[in-house]
Structure formats: C-alpha cells, structure tokens
Amino acid sequence: MPLTKDHITCNECSLDNICFPRGLSQQEKEHISFVIKSKKTLQKGEYIFREGGAFRGVLAIKSGTAKLVTNDHHGNEHILNILLPGELLGFDGLYNDKYRSSAIALETLSFCELPAEGMEILFKNVPSLTKELFRHSSEKMNENNDFIILNKRPADERLAYFLINLSDRLKKRGFSATEFTLSLTRQEIGNHLGLALETVSRVLKKFHQDGLIHIKSKHVIIHDIPKLRSVFDCSE
Amino acid sequence: MPLTKDHITCNECSLDNICFPRGLSQQEKEHISFVIKSKKTLQKGEYIFREGGAFRGVLAIKSGTAKLVTNDHHGNEHILNILLPGELLGFDGLYNDKYRSSAIALETLSFCELPAEGMEILFKNVPSLTKELFRHSSEKMNENNDFIILNKRPADERLAYFLINLSDRLKKRGFSATEFTLSLTRQEIGNHLGLALETVSRVLKKFHQDGLIHIKSKHVIIHDIPKLRSVFDCSE
C-alpha cells in the first residue's frame, strides 16, 4: 500500500506550514509528531467521522478533499464546508464529545489525527500548540462568519466567491489557482451555497459566456481571476 | 459607583454554571478568579471591543446585552449575534490577535475579561479550563452552523427561531421565557436574519394575529411557545 504514509511525521510533511504545526518551532513540531497519528486512506464516499459519533479527536486532511455535512430536523442535508489538504476539522465535536457533522471523502483521501487523549497531554506540555489550536479554531469561526455574510448576497456573488475562495486555498497548497476539478455536483454546490442546482448551472454558464471561466462538466479553468473576484468584491 | 462589582469572583457570581467557570470544580473556580477581571459598566452604544482592535482577551457578559457586528467590504454592517449574560465573546480575535467584529452594548452592560496574558497562564496551570474554553468555542461554532442552516429557511421560520432561541436562552439565565423586551429595532432584527425590515414587521404582525405572540413596539409576550416552535421545527 504505497499510498499510506503512517511513518511520516509533521516536520517531514509538505503541509507543515498550513496544518497542525503551523507557527510552531522545529522542536515543537517534533513534540506534536509523537501525538499526531497518520491514519489510513479512505475511498470516495467513506466517512472520516459521523454526525453523532463519539469525539475521537481533531483531524487534518493530508491528501484529497472532503465535505462537511450536517442534517437538520427536516432530514435535509447541508454541506457546511469543503476541506482541502492541511485543513483541520472536528472542532465541533469538542462541545459535548459528539461530532455535530459528518466528514465524507469526495475522492481518495488520507488524513491525520490529534486524538482526544493527546490533546490533554499537549495542553499540559506544549502550551504553544494549545494557542495554535485556538488560532485554528478561531480561523474556522471567522470563515463561518464570512460565509454567513456571503449567504445574504445574490447568486452570482456567492458562486464567484466560492470559486475564488477555492482557487486561493488551492494556490496556498501548491495546486493550480486557475485550473482544477470540482469534486462536487451542481446539486452539492447549490446545497452548500443555499441555491437551487439550476441556479448554479445558469450562473456558471453566464461566467463562462462572459469569459471569466471555462467550465466543462466538473473541470474548471479560471480565465480572469481579478474580474471574477470583482463580482463579489466591488459590485457597484 | 455601586454598579461596578470589581470584587466579585466567579464563585460568587450567579452565572457560574453558564459562564467561564462552567464545568469547573470549586477549587478550579477559585483558580480562574485570580485571572478573570471584572470590568466597568458600559452605556448603550458603547463598545466592548472594536473590529480591527488589538486582541485583549476573551470576554463574558455579566449583565445587559450586546450585539456582535462586523462590516463587509461594501461597508454594510452585519449583526452576527446577540449576546446575553453569561455568554462569551472575542474568540474570533485569537486568529491574528485582532478582533474581527465589534461588540456593542444594547443597553447598560457590565462584563468580565479573561485577559490574553491570563490565558497563557491558565493553559499551563489549569488544563481543565483550557478544555472548557474549547468547549465554549466549539459551542459557538455549532451555533454558527445552526444559524447558517437557518438562513436558508423562509422568513417566518427565521423569526420564529429567533424568538424561541432568545426565549430559551433567557430562561436558562433565570429571566422570563415568555415576556421580554427586544433591544433591537426591526431594522436590526432584519439585518441579523438577512431580511428586510418590512418583512420582519409583516411576519411579527402575522404571529401576533395568529395568537402566537403579543408584540407592541419592542415588548414581546409569547403566548404559545410550542406552536411558535413548530413554525420552524416541523414546518409542513
């Protein structure tokens, strides 16, 4: 199984400036490497954790992407977020030791785990990681607030933001900022952004016609990042 | 100045099971009382902290209510949340040591502070508070997710949820669950829920006519909590 990398430690990982060890010294990175476990690979559709399941720890995507999903009392699914390599998830489970959402692989995926027990150890011995975990948690919170504000905007702004945000995050991780594959269906994008799938289709087509992007099925090329950004950044 | 209560410690405070010391032992409560500072009283419209201001620490409302406000790049204000006694705020400032939102008193208000320096001390010496702070932070995150889901629902469900949620939180703090005063204008409620102020007015009137509530200006009486809850809980 060449895809599993159980032996790789944080300071050997290419995501070390984004993921758990962000902001830590070499020495601290070694400290946390004792506690953070690299887990096995999942296939598309498999769960990293399930809504309602016991809190095991905070996780980080190592490779691949995932969607964070929760259900409301009507039984409707809501895609809360898309997760890229180096991004953390599971903070929502700290409240009452149950995950409040499910994390599902959108393609072949590997992830690391900071186990619940390990957290207590680190709280005691590596205060700087505690601080850093709060920073990660706070970052998520700020992203959620941005998302709340975004959801008050019209459909074209939501989709422009969605694409630019994805582009920015991919770039930060060394992927192409202008060419990538959406792992979501129009249905799922609409679900995430609070739009009907038909609206997603129509707006993407408009962006395509206006020369901002090229989109064929799930393959996206962004032709004009500044112009696409301006759709939500300085609309009128 | 009889209104300031600088000498009151957490274990003397009536909010001790809701606020910072939630879940802590008597001994631990005494520990944190050395670090948590009671601050002076603010008048309506005054700021607890300002968006962009340096992170001073995590705060807790002691009495009164506040609104959490942020600005988008269009210059529009967004009311992210309403804060009641015992509720914590300021976690959003941990990301990059700047508050990402402003907290503004909606009426005469007093608050406590866990200063930034104090946090580091507590991380080292009271790991159980660290855990508890993560639980508070995680709770906020879950509330934000609920709010994101709510914002996809029609106007009447949003308002019903807004009122029931307020009622629940007030009850938990020993206030009346059925009779209270909104500290927000229709404009502000609409801003918070992503609705036009006219829509807020119309929906509240409908609730009034249907006998679910009595509303006169900002004074609210909820006549039928279960029925109001059912507006968003089992719609259709």
Added chain:
DNA sequence: CGTATTATTGACTCCATTCAAAGATAGTGG
C-alpha cells in the same frame, strides 16, 4: 411639545425557485 427615529402598510418588481423535459456524462456489464 416638536422633532427624529422607528414601525406599519400597500403596491409593484425581481431574483431565484420550482416544475418539466431534454441532453450529456459516467459507470457497468454483456
């Protein structure tokens, strides 16, 4: 008591949804 802010109400408009049907794509087994 008068002024400014806030709230109500009605009429009209529009953006996005819904419904519906056809077209494209991907995955599967013969």
Added chain:
DNA sequence: CCACTATCTTTGAATGGAGTCAATAATACG
C-alpha cells in the same frame, strides 16, 4: 468496445417569496 442505465446537467417557462419604493403612523427623545 459498445450499449444501457443511472446520474448529472442544461434549458425554458411559470410561479412566488421577499425586496424595494413610498407614504403614513406610532414611538421615543430632548
């Protein structure tokens, strides 16, 4: 490899919920 099926996407037309505009009424404030 191709046909077949399921899933996903596109496109059009009609509907509707909430926004906007506008004018009046009520409330709060100095």
